Every structure is written in structure tokens, then in C-alpha cells.
């Protein structure tokens with residue numbers, strides 16, 4: 001939602017004629033963002049996918065490397081690995097948080113493994129402590145894909161400040177947006193420097209038109225950064241909105257035995273990018289029918305992501321049987337409407353409708369058997 005100084009700052013950027021990829025808003029957005037996350041550096045870029053690509057390049061990922069990735073995430077997490085000529089190696093999910101299961105990481109590590117990407121799915125922080133322990137023991141880097149978890153916290157620290165680097169997305173449906181946009185954050189000066197270099201065609205900034213490496217044009221514009229500054233000024237409002245919506249859903253659905261709600265783990269602060277539920281005992285077909293019926297009543301829901309290990313570019317890599325939890329939750333999960341303008345009475349209506357359809361479904365099943 002654009003309810004801060006977005007228009008004022010964009011007009012200011014346009015009036016100043018600094019509309020391209022240099023300007024005061026870019027510096028300000030990066031400074032404010034690093035401060036918000038509690039990191040030393042923030043490097044803005046065109047989108048979250050580019051931010052992942054930059055982070056992987058900055059950590060030195062090369063063709064032939066393997067990177068551990070949760071199978072339940074948005075496809076960009078694995079695609080960025082593929083851009084580097086590296087291979088994603090997928091890991092199944094925890095049944096309660098739906099995030100990468102740290103207990104299954106070590107068995108996937110090979111001599112080619114260089115790092116681990118943790119994703120804080122739908123706003124719930126990934127379980128970083130065991131992942132960092134494994135990474136330290138095996139000499140791997142850890143990137144947090146925090147695209148969906150702006151403002152979330154894990155053991156008192158902001159998501160994004162826990163791994164060796166982290167990325168965020170400012171796509172239109174994310175918690176804060178710049179239209180399209182992304183950010184790499186880190187406390188490691190070398191990572192920040194390398195990310196800046198790859199962002200700007202591989203220039204190290206020392207000699208004009210001298211490019212020590214092949215880089216990319218991944219820079220954010222000053223206009224996008226102007227929107228980002230306005231969004232960031234109201235960060236607490238954006239986060240609070242999501243959490244309030246989640247509390248309404250929780251209140252309405254808590255007593256319903258037919259759905260699994262997002263877990264509330266001690267030491268985590270979930271920002272509920274999307275409020276999601278897993279429908280016990282459902283198949284993918286039955287879920288689709290339920291979503292169709294919700295849609296007929298004007299309620300737009302989304303299925304969970306397909307697990308990446310079944311998508312055509314990646315399905316030859318690992319067998320289906322490696323991912324029992326992901327296979328189940330991705331067939332049974334739905335994201336309920338979650339956006340800043342949603343009102344409490346909307347949530348009441350949505351939940352009333354959902355519970356009614358679920359209960360009808362139950363009695364149909366019983367009748368059929």
C-alpha cells in the first residue's frame with residue numbers, strides 16, 4: 001500500500017531530473033535499509049532474483065558448484081543458482097514451519113557444495129541456528145532469501161542480518177515494494193563490494209571504463225528508490241498490518257480441526273507475507289475444487305508453490321521420494337487473501353465461507369465412502 005510520502009518523493013526525483021541509477025534516494029534507501037536490518041551494508045538492485053544472483057556471484061559461486069536450496073520456495077531461488085552455472089540441491093521441509101529442514105541438510109552436502117540458501121517462506125523465519133552450525137563445520141556460506149520476510153525476526157535479530165548475506169525483493173506484492181526492486185545485505189565488506197561490482201557491469205569503480213570482470217546491469221533507479229524510502233519510513237505500519245490480519249485469521253480458524261495454521265515458534269517473529277493453511281487429508285484435485293468454490297464466492301486464494309523438484313527444469317535432479325513433506329504440503333496448502341487493505345470483516349467472511357466449504361466437503365467424503 002502506498003500511503004506514505006511515495007508520491008512526494010517520486011515527484012522530487014523527477015523534478016530533480018535524477019531518474020536513472022544514480023541519485024540521493026538510492027544512497028538513502030540503502031542506508032536506511034541496512035540500518036533497519038541491522039547490517040553494515042545494503043546494495044540495491046533491479047529485483048530480488050538479481051539480488052540472489054549478485055549474492056551468489058559475490059560468494060564466488062562457479063559453474064559446477066552445488067548449492068543447497070529448500071524445495072518449497074519461489075522458483076527464483078533455484079533459477080539464480082542456475083544462472084551461475086551451479087546446481088541447486090533440494091532439501092525437504094519441516095512439517096510445522098514449512099521451511100528447509102536443517103536435519104536433512106548434511107546428507108545432501110557433497111565435495112562440490114559451496115553454500116546453503118535458507119528461505120523464510122511466507123514470512124516465517126527459517127531455523128537459522130542449526131544451519132549456521134552445519135555451515136561453519138563444513139566451510140559453507142549461508143544466504144538468507146528473505147524476499148518474503150521483510151521485518152521478520154529470529155532470536156531477536158532481524159531476518160537478513162543472520163546469514164553471511166541476505167536478499168530482499170520489492171516486487172509489487174511483497175511487504176514493502178518499489179514496483180520492481182531488490183537488495184543484498186551483509187556485514188561482510190568483501191561481499192558488499194563484489195555485489196556492487198557485479199551490479200555495475202563488473203566495474204570496480206576505480207578506473208573509468210575498466211572492467212576487471214564480466215558483470216551485469218542490475219542497478220535500481222533513483223525513482224524506484226524514492227518509493228522505497230517512503231515505504232521504509234512506514235515499515236512498522238506495513239509489518240503491523242500483516243500481523244494484525246494474521247491475528248484475525250488465527251482467531252477465526254483456531255478451533256477448526258480441518259486445517260493446519262502457521263506455527264508460532266518461540267523466538268520467531270513471523271511477518272505473515274501470506275497467511276497460509278494446510279488442508280488436512282486433501283489431494284491436489286480436491287484442493288483445486290475448494291479453491292474454485294471459494295473463487296465463485298469472490299474469494300481469491302493461491303495454492304502453495306509447486307515444490308521445485310517437480311518442475312521441468314529441475315525434476316531430473318532428485319527423486320520424488322526424497323521429499324515426502326513438500327509433496328504433501330504443496331498439494332494441500334493454500335494462501336488466503338493477505339494484503340494491507342484487507343479488513344477484519346473481510347477476514348470473518350472469508351473464514352466463514354472456508355469453514356462451511358470444508359465441513360460440506362467432509363460430509364460429502366463421508367457420504368461417498
Ligand SMILES: *Cc1c(COP(=O)(O)O)cnc(C)c1O
Pocket residue numbers: 047048049050073074076077119145147148168169170171180181182
Ligand atoms: C519474490 C521472491 C523472489 C524474487 O523476487 P523478484 O523481485 O520477484 O525477482 C525470490 N525468492 C522468493 C522466496 C520470493 O518470494
